[in-house]
Amino acid sequence: MDRRLVVVVGATASGKSSLALTLAQKLGGEIVNADSRQIYRGMDIGTAKPSVEERSLVPHHLFDIADADETYSLVRYQRDARAALEDIWGRGRFAWLVGGAGQYVWSLVENWQVPEVPPQEELRARLKAEAEDQSHEVLHKRLQQVDPAAAQVIDARNVRRVIRALEVYEVSGIPISEAQKKSDPDFDFLILGVSMPREELVTRINRRVEQMFEDGIVLEARALLRAGVPPRASALSSIGYSESVRYLQRDIKRNKAIELTKRATKKLSRRQAQWFRREDTRIRWIEGPEDATEVVRKFLSPPG
Numbered sequence: 001m002d003r004r005l006v007v008v009v010g011a012t013a014s015g016k017s018s019l020a021l022t023l024a025q026k027l028g029g030e031i032v033n034a035d036s037r038q039i040y041r042g043m044d045i046g047t048a049k050p051s052v053e054e055r056s057l058v059p060h061h062l063f064d065i066a067d068a069d070e071t072y073s074l075v076r077y078q079r080d081a082r083a084a085l086e087d088i089w090g091r092g093r094f095a096w097l098v099g100g101a102g103q104y105v106w107s108l109v110e111n112w113q114v115p116e117v118p119p120q121e122e123l124r125a126r127l128k129a130e131a132e133d134q135s136h137e138v139l140h141k142r143l144q145q146v147d148p149a150a151a152q153v154i155d156a157r158n159v160r161r162v163i164r165a166l167e168v169y170e171v172s173g174i175p176i177s178e179a180q181k182k183s184d185p186d187f188d189f190l191i192l193g194v195s196m197p198r199e200e201l202v203t204r205i206n207r208r209v210e211q212m213f214e215d216g217i218v219l220e221a222r223a224l225l226r227a228g229v230p231p232r233a234s235a236l237s238s239i240g241y242s243e244s245v246r247y248l249q250r251d252i253k254r255n256k257a258i259e260l261t262k263r264a265t266k267k268l269s270r271r272q273a274q275w276f277r278r279e280d281t282r283i284r285w286i287e288g289p290e291d292a293t294e295v296v297r298k299f300l301s302p303p304g
Contacts, residue, residue: 003187004094005085006296007034007109009276009283010194011269012100013204017050019194020098022289024058027296030088032081033062034099034108037238039077040068042224046217046240048208061088068224068235071119077104078114085187094300102275109189109282115179117171125232127163142166147175158271190299192292193276193283201269209240209262213254218244239264 006029008020020031033039037047041064049063061084066072081097081104088095097105107114131139140156143165150165168176196204221236221244229236231245243257243264252260276283286292 003085003089004300005097005108005187005189006094006299007097007105007189007191008194009034009100009105009191011196011201011272012265013048013208013269014194014196014201015204016098016100016194017048017054019192019289019292020096021050021054021058023292023296024096026289026293027300029094029096030059030061031096031098032084032088033060034081034097034101034104036072036077036099036101036104037235038063038099039066039072040064040235041066042068042227043220043235043238043241045212045215045220046238046244048212067229068227069229069233071121071234073119074103074107075114075116078107078112081108089187100272100275102272106275109185109191110182111185113179113181113183115168115172115174115176117168120167120171123167123170124163127166128159131159131163136162139163139166147177149177150175153177155271155274188299190296191283192295193278193285195285195287202266205265205269206262209258209265212240212261213258217241218247218254218257221245222248239268 006023008016008023010016024031035047037043038049039062040047043049050060055063062077062080065080085095085108097108099105106112127139136156136159139159139162140151140154143154143162144151146169147165154161154165156162165176168174168179172179217240221241224236224241225231225245225248231249236242236245240261243252243261246252247254247257278285284295286295
């Protein structure tokens with residue numbers, strides 16, 4: 001089989017993983033992770049990571065590949081994902097790319113040339129503190145001055161991406177909008193978008209968050225801290241874990257941690273909607289497995 005990739009995207013809690021697993025069991029292929037938090041070991045509950053049993057049904061790649069105290073970059077993800085894809089294609093199989101991390105997905109599909117500027121932890125900490133002490137708008141205005149093209153597409157509220165853009169400029173002197181070149185990929189792809197009414201999605205998010213706390217996300221956060229992962233580590237800034245850490249530090253009550261996690265997850269789903277827009281003609285929006293099965297079968301069928 002030639003080089004084919006089926007991408008499954010959508011908002012958090014929309015059912016991407018379960019859909020991909022159902023389709024992969026029926027149609028074949030191997031699943032590659034495109035979730036920026038499921039890469040970390042010891043973070044299963046809060047990331048809704050596929051279980052060991054689910055991963056045994058179909059080959060899965062790029063899960064549990066980094067420790068929670070590591071800084072995992074987009075450049076590293078591209079390398080790891082490309083290696084996984086080349087391995088799959090080299091064995092005559094096709095791949096499913098599944099996840100809601102817009103940068104991960106589009107960096108592969110649009111073949112981004114990402115600037116290899118390693119993380120500058122001191123600079124990041126200083127900029128993050130500046131955003132917390134003043135406002136995220138201060139950093140975004142600075143980005144507008146040095147890289148207006150990047151500022152136009154990066155939401156001011158996405159402090160992490162704003163900081164990364166400023167970091168690239170300060171270290172290399174090159175605006176990230178110029179460094180991030182795009183080109184056509186060397187494989188064929190189909191993008192499936194999992195569609196769901198907003199009201200239903202919000203209900204699913206609320207249920208998922210409540211279940212996470214029932215299942216022990218706080219215990220996961222405590223285990224990571226006891227293993228020596230710093231409270232300010234990038235992994236522990238993840239939704240659900242940062243709130244759990246605050247609860248463990250007695251900064252907030254458990255109910256407050258749950259409420260803040262729900263709120264942050266809903267904000268994340270809105271940001272994901274900006275990455276995967278309904279009007280993007282590259283995305284085929286589907287309602288469920290039946291709808292998706294025929295679309296994928298047609299994509300995988302040889303021409304003629």
